[in-house]
Amino acid sequence: MSREIAVVGTGMHPWGKWGKNFVGYGLHAAREALAEAGLEWTDVQYVAGADTIRNGYPGFIAGATFAQALGWSGARVSSSYAACASGAQAIANARAQILAGLADVALVVGADAAPKGFFAPVGGDRPDDPDWLRFRLLGATNPLYFALAARRRMALYGSTSEDFALVKVKNAKHGAANPNARYRKETSVAEVLDSPIVASPLHLMEICATSDGGAALILTSMEFARARGLNPVRIAGLSTVTPTFPKTVIDLPDFATDAAMTVAEPARPFRADLAHTAYEEAGVAPADISVAEVYDLSTALELDWMEDIGLCAPGEAESLLRAGETAIGGRIPVNPSGGLASFGEAVPAQAIAQICELTRQLTGRAESRQVPSTPTTAIAVNQGLFGHGSATILTT
Amino acid sequence: MAQKVAVEGWFSVEPAALVGTRCTACGTPYFPRNEMACRNPGCAGAKDGSELEPYTFSTRGKVWSYADARYKPPPPYVSPEPFRPYVVAAVELETEKIVVLGQVVPGVSVDDLAVGQEVELTVGTLYTDGDDDYLVWMWRPAE
Ligand SMILES: [Zn+2]
Numbered sequence: 001m002s003r004e005i006a007v008v009g010t011g012m013h014p015w016g017k018w019g020k021n022f023v024g025y026g027l028h029a030a031r032e033a034l035a036e037a038g039l040e041w042t043d044v045q046y047v048a049g050a051d052t053i054r055n056g057y058p059g060f061i062a063g064a065t066f067a068q069a070l071g072w073s074g075a076r077v078s079s080s081y082a083a084c085a086s087g088a089q090a091i092a093n094a095r096a097q098i099l100a101g102l103a104d105v106a107l108v109v110g111a112d113a114a115p116k117g118f119f120a121p122v123g124g125d126r127p128d129d130p131d132w133l134r135f136r137l138l139g140a141t142n143p144l145y146f147a148l149a150a151r152r153r154m155a156l157y158g159s160t161s162e163d164f165a166l167v168k169v170k171n172a173k174h175g176a177a178n179p180n181a182r183y184r185k186e187t188s189v190a191e192v193l194d195s196p197i198v199a200s201p202l203h204l205m206e207i208c209a210t211s212d213g214g215a216a217l218i219l220t221s222m223e224f225a226r227a228r229g230l231n232p233v234r235i236a237g238l239s240t241v242t243p244t245f246p247k248t249v250i251d252l253p254d255f256a257t258d259a260a261m262t263v264a265e266p267a268r269p270f271r272a273d274l275a276h277t278a279y280e281e282a283g284v285a286p287a288d289i290s291v292a293e294v295y296d297l298s299t300a301l302e303l304d305w306m307e308d309i310g311l312c313a314p315g316e317a318e319s320l321l322r323a324g325e326t327a328i329g330g331r332i333p334v335n336p337s338g339g340l341a342s343f344g345e346a347v348p349a350q351a352i353a354q355i356c357e358l359t360r361q362l363t364g365r366a367e368s369r370q371v372p373s374t375p376t377t378a379i380a381v382n383q384g385l386f387g388h389g390s391a392t393i394l395t396t
Numbered sequence: 397m398a399q400k401v402a403v404e405g406w407f408s409v410e411p412a413a414l415v416g417t418r419c420t421a422c423g424t425p426y427f428p429r430n431e432m433a434c435r436n437p438g439c440a441g442a443k444d445g446s447e448l449e450p451y452t453f454s455t456r457g458k459v460w461s462y463a464d465a466r467y468k469p470p471p472p473y474v475s476p477e478p479f480r481p482y483v484v485a486a487v488e489l490e491t492e493k494i495v496v497l498g499q500v501v502p503g504v505s506v507d508d509l510a511v512g513q514e515v516e517l518t519v520g521t522l523y524t525d526g527d528d529d530y531l532v533w534m535w536r537p538a539e
Contacts, residue, residue: 120470127403130428136472137403137522137532138484138497139465147463148486155461155511199463200506245437246424250460250486250495255428260493262424263436 003281005098006225006232007394009037009218010356013111015182015211015343022052025214025349026062026111027069037218038228039105041070044218046103048094049079050086050110050348053122062348063090066109076103083384084295085240086110087215087351088392092240094219104224110348111214118142119210119345131253131385138255142297143207145252147199150300154201157315159303161201163322165192167299168206168341170327175338177369180353182211183342192299206299211344215352217359233359237282237393243270253385270389271308275381278391279310286310289332290375291361293354295382296339306334309381309391333371336361351390354380358394402522402530405429408452412519414496414533418451425451425492453496455517456538457489462500462509474523474530485535487515501536514538 011032013025026049034041049063063079076097080089087110094106118141126132134140153159169189175181187205195205225232244266246258251270268276279285286309294305303317311332312320320326326334337343337357340350358378360366376396383389401407406428407414416427419434421441426448433443441447468479483500500509501520515535522532 118467118470121472123471125472132472133403134497135469136474138499139469139473139475139482140484140497141465141467141469144463144465144484148461148484151463152461152486152511197466199465201463245435248493248495250497254497256494256496258435258494259425259427261491262419262422263438 003099004222004234004236005095006220006222006230006234007217007355007359008220008225008230008232009033009035009039010359011036011216012180012353012356013214014180015213015346018212020113020212022111022113022212022214023065023069025113025212026066026109026216029111029214029216030066030070030107030109033107033216033218039218042073043105044073044075044107046094046097046106047075047077048090048106048108049077050090050352051079051081052112052348062110082388083386084347084382085351085384085388085390086348088238088382088390089240091217091219091235091352091355091392092238095235095238098219098221104221106219107216108219108352109214109216110352112346112348113212114210114346116210130255134253134255140252141199142252143199143202145250146207146298146301147202148250149304150201150298153300153303157318159300159318161193162189163303163318164201164206164299165189166321167296167302168192170321171296171335171339171341174328174336174369175342177367178338178342181338181342182209182344202298202300208297208340209344211346213343213346213349213353215349215356217352217355233362234395235392236284236395237278237280239274239277239281239391240389241273241277242387244273269308271305271381271383274389274391275309275379278379278393282393282395284377284393284395288377289379291336291358291371291378292332292334293337293339293357293380294334296335296341299341302334302339305381309379328369328371336366336369336371351380351382354382355392355394362394362396398528400528400530402532407519407533409519409531412517412533413455414453414517416451416453417448419447420449421447425453425494427453427494427496454489454491457487457515459509459511459513459515460486460488460495461511462486462506464506474525476523483509485509485515487535498533498535501534504537508537
């Protein structure tokens with residue numbers, strides 16, 4: 001049995017600071033995805049929501065909130081919270097339903113209205129919560145963790161601040177051509193390096209902002225897509241594996257890594273393992289990839305990810321970047337959407353938005369940011385807090 | 397003015413050391429302290445917490461990476477007014493092969509640090525709240 005499912009519709013609400021309720025962004029994205037698929041809301045048998053926090057209410061909500069906004073239809077529902085991988089978990093739920101034969105048509109949707117400034121833990125005194133404690137005991141904000149990774153890269157590979165800034169310059173150029181991006185302005189290395197340092201070596205323009213936004217997909221079985229005469233993009237592999245003990249790379253919100261004193265480090269660290277598992281599932285290799293959406297929470301992190309997913313050997317991402325190979329028109333375009341650098345974080349929507357972008361790239365519908373010679377194989381990756389992450393392989 | 401610890405049971409003050417736990421079955425040490433169950437999936441211990449005993453970590457290590465904070469973080473960080481930038485280092489302890497984060501003592505800037513540099517554990521004031529100084533573990537360049 002094929003493990004593939006079809007992406008027949010994509011939808012997005014533009015990212016920005018719109019100051020509206022997140023439900024509206026998801027509704028907009030869902031309707032756009034349905035229209036693109038040529039389907040009605042009442043055709044949807046399964047709704048997979050990626051969760052956000054509705055302030056003032058306990059808990060995390062999503063799937064049923066969007067189902068209510070679209071009009072209660074009796075569709076089955078799930079809600080997923082996995083930090084930045086929430087959208088991928090929602091896709092994984094929909095995929096499992098379809099592959100199990102329990103549904104032919106699924107809507108995946110995520111949206112958020114993010115607060116301004118640093119992400120902060122939920123309020124109140126919660127000394128049992130590592131996310132609360134890392135702010136209290138270390139003052140370790142998300143950008144501080146990004147800066148630790150960036151400095152480590154400089155020490156290991158001789159990366160420079162100019163290299164990191166060049167990632168932003170590239171992604172800003174891509175994002176300038178994307179009507180759904182929040183920031184649509186090109187920039188220069190000098191401008192990036194002139195922006196204030198938030199956590200050295202990283203500057204304000206090298207750290208992704210928080211945004212409002214929404215994204216949605218319509219997923220179907222391959223049989224359903226074929227019956228409709230479609231030749232859709234396929235999700236050929238989707239990995240949401242957890243880390244392997246001992247996890248030896250420090251990540252937010254951790255105070256420490258696992259100790260590698262008694263068990264040797266795994267052959268592949270967490271991010272590389274996410275990608276490796278998806279490659280295996282899809283039966284493709286890094287060399288087959290012609291476009292990638294990776295999680296550029298910071299400029300430096302994009303370079304780490306390129307190596308983790310096997311686009312180049314460790315330490316070689318800068319040379320690809322400098323040669324223009326990761327720009328649209330280069331050998332392996334990375335973040336043609338503009339990435340988080342141009343979008344900012346709307347957490348539950350992000351992993352879904354990556355698949356929207358890659359679907360549009362693989363079907364030659366990315367307009368002025370289209371990767372030339374319409375690519376056939378793509379990968380999207382991200383990492384959330386607490387050991388969440390995902391890698392998704394798309395093929396034509 | 398009294399001195400109190402900012403978190404109970406994570407470190408000792410005299411001498412300055414991180415205190416965690418260690419699995420008596422497989423030997424894996426944990427910081428922060430893990431009292432629930434050994435997390436090594438290959439460990440044959442009881443995994444009900446009875447296998448975990450207090451463990452004091454080695455106090456010297458090498459800088460894995462470091463960064464500073466130039467903007468005031470949100471609560472629950474307790475910031476002096478006006479805000480003072482501070483440095484955080486990720487330090488790899490050779491014995492335990494663990495990387496532990498900690499603030500670096502005041503007066504040491506990112507320009508004074510390098511990856512691979514030897515540092516040692518100490519205790520310093522994290523914040524002052526009314527009448528009391530609250531202490532936390534910190535890294536400082538090794539003597
Ligand atoms: Zn054990």
